[in-house]
Amino acid sequence: MQWYFVAALLTILTSSQGILTTLSQSDGGYKYDYATVPFLAEVYKLLVSSFLLWRENKSSPFPRMTTEWKSMCLYPIPSLIYLIHNNVQFLTLTYVDTSTYQIMGNLKIVTTGILFRLFLKRRLSNLQWMAIVLLAVGTTTSQVKGCGETACDSLFSAPIQGYMLGILSACLSALAGVYTEFLMKKNNDSLYWQNVQLYMFGVIFNMARFILDDVKREFEQGPWWQHLFNGYSFTTWMVVLNLGSTGLLVSWLMKYADNIVKVYSTSMAMLLTMALSVYLFDFKPTLQLFLGIIICMMSLHMYFASASMLIPDVLRGPEEGSHGKLPLISKISGHRQPIFKEKDIELPFRHGLIVGLLVPWIVQWHLEAPVLFVPLLPFSTHQSCRWRLIISTTVEMGLVERIY
């Protein structure tokens, strides 16, 4: 199975997960206890992995399974890191509001790249680093509060602890991701065996939570398994299955692809969710969402496209890459030949000028507004004030047109 196929599937599932969760709300709230969803997802993943492992066991060659404690004892670590991360997350939200938190969440993309480099010793080209930063910028852009929305200046006004915690939580979530990748790749154990160990601990941790929760509540609502499925609807089950499948895809990616692929899938999923929400929940489409999508697409291409596709060798100089150098200059400073062969250039320009004059001509007929050869129009007395306005605004934009 190709990694990009899995990544695309992950994107679709992740974004549909956001939508399903919204759909699973009834009158603005969750009838069910949301904490039960990850637990059941873990159980689902454990069952699927065990089944697949069992099937693999019957087949030959016998799957590789490292069973010594030294290796197994590493598998709870990701769960532990996520546990700490969730608490830090919770603490962060006591300092900053959710929108600021959401913006800071994009730091995770950059921190993942950094830890990926530091711990997994994977080398990235400058271009790939730029792509990673652009991905973070793109997702942030799509989340910029549009006008008409409230709580504007809250972004730069949170206490310093809020930002520190935001960075910390970004680092922790990156660490968990990178560590999982390390676990999956450190030996050639069967993926299903690794999953079984991973999800085993996942289930245990979730159960521990419920029990501690019950203890807190002095069992006033009875043990946790009695009110596990309270308020579960069909959609809720879909959410569980979806979350579970997403997890399985992620661990596949961790073994056969890497964290960056996962980061791209989830980021793209976020944009997809926002784009779909425009249709499903008729949100207003914003310019920043549109821009964000373009930026992330560019970043995706920058990161994964092959060098030869991005910079064809014909555009590379013999000794050092002439990509971005200005060949014409060197030509000039070199020998004193005209830079263009007149015949090559004159013709397209003739056409260009004809079109450039023809279109305004059509426009001025169509709109009955003089555009062509009417220099005095903008300076006729009653319009001169508006004309000034235009010039002044364009000047303040630093975009004034010069006639040189």
Next chain:
Amino acid sequence: MQWYFVAALLTILTSSQGILTTLSQSDGGYKYDYATVPFLAEVYKLLVSSFLLWRENKSSPFPRMTTEWKSMCLYPIPSLIYLIHNNVQFLTLTYVDTSTYQIMGNLKIVTTGILFRLFLKRRLSNLQWMAIVLLAVGTTTSQVKGCGETACDSLFSAPIQGYMLGILSACLSALAGVYTEFLMKKNNDSLYWQNVQLYMFGVIFNMARFILDDVKREFEQGPWWQHLFNGYSFTTWMVVLNLGSTGLLVSWLMKYADNIVKVYSTSMAMLLTMALSVYLFDFKPTLQLFLGIIICMMSLHMYFASASMLIPDVLRGPEEGSHGKLPLISKISGHRQPIFKEKDIELPFRHGLIVGLLVPWIVQWHLEAPVLFVPLLPFSTHQSCRWRLIISTTVEMGLVERIY
């Protein structure tokens, strides 16, 4: 003189021009007639160029000057295109508001790239095309209306003619730029001689405007030269000199660099102006400005950096660029060796984990908030509602943390 030095100078002058123009306003309006500024700038440029040409004439070798009419008759064309462009610009603003117009103005970056390719036959790599699009996206991002500002949904609500005219005006301004570059490079005439011809027509066109303006007004305020300097202050003269020098730099770039360099300079200048305005006119710094600056910096690097700097050869595969390919996958599918040497990876991870646990530990001491090994905190009864809120919001962001 190096082209990037000139480009940097152009950026500084262009941005200071926007600021000077704002400073030259007195009580919110212009005391002087803004239309006189470009005229005087043309005169200034003509004088400077003539002086330099005269000095060059005394020196040897004698500068190349093509004097036949066939070549000279091309020099008014840019002025003509700009004249049409200004009228189209004026017409556009009768359909769309200034902020929408400003946003659409960024199309100029892309159209310049396209005409540059079509007419000047300059080949750009995919990466450079992406850089150009990113530059447009970046400048647009910085102009996204922040919250609290009015006139939000006006962007998508303008009549279709508005958008068509916006595109037309982007094409016209690009055409003028590209044609000027063609004029400057089509032969090896002395730059100063080319300038003299260019600015000669510039002066004539501006004078024609004034005369037509007077005719319109039936000379009620007397001929134009009498009220030319009305309301001129020191700042106004600075604006004139600044505009003139900018023009001279642009024509230098047109001969020895190209349009794309000019586009980058002016775009960067716009961002610089916005950034400086935060300090000078205490505007509120916005997130989108910050993001826009990052995007444009990336774009700049993508366009001008050498291929070898962006993608070191070591990261390129022997036959086809392995940049962005996932080497680990192929390793796995290949032979069944563990992907990592344990000793290489274990150690940094030990350190990573120690830090990852140490920092939250310090945090929880510093903030007196339990973060570490306290799974029950978020589930304690009175906080559980907030905890749900966090999970639900993070889920809706499609960014929920999975424990797998």
